[in-house]
Amino acid sequence: MGGGARYPYPKEVWSPSGGWWSQPRNWRSNTAVCAVGIGIFSYFLWNYSVENESYHHVPAKWVPSMLWNPKLREAYEEQQKKNLA
Incomplete structure (x- = not known):
């Protein structure tokens, strides 16, 4: 297996991928x-x-960016508190 022996090839051939057997x-x-x-x-x-x-409105439901954006998480929690009160 292996496709046979490597044969001589012209050295002046240039290829952006490296030519034959480029490693x-x-x-x-x-x-x-x-x-x-x-x-x-x-x-x-x-x-x-x-x-x-930034968001123009605080999301009504949980969104994944609340995991890494503390400003959004705080705004969401404040909105939830207002909705419960």
Whole structure:
């Protein structure tokens, strides 16, 4: 199994995907660096989104963003108290 032996190929052929049998030596570390970079970027983007999230009206029902947005959670709880009183 394996498709046979590797045959000689022209070295001057260029391909954006790396050409025949492309397997860079440091692909694991490159992948790890990219994953960490994407994670850090996502973290800061998430925090920015949470800080700037706003609603024109307090939701009538529970919404998932109440788990991470304390301003929305407090407004919802105040509205619930007013409705019960």
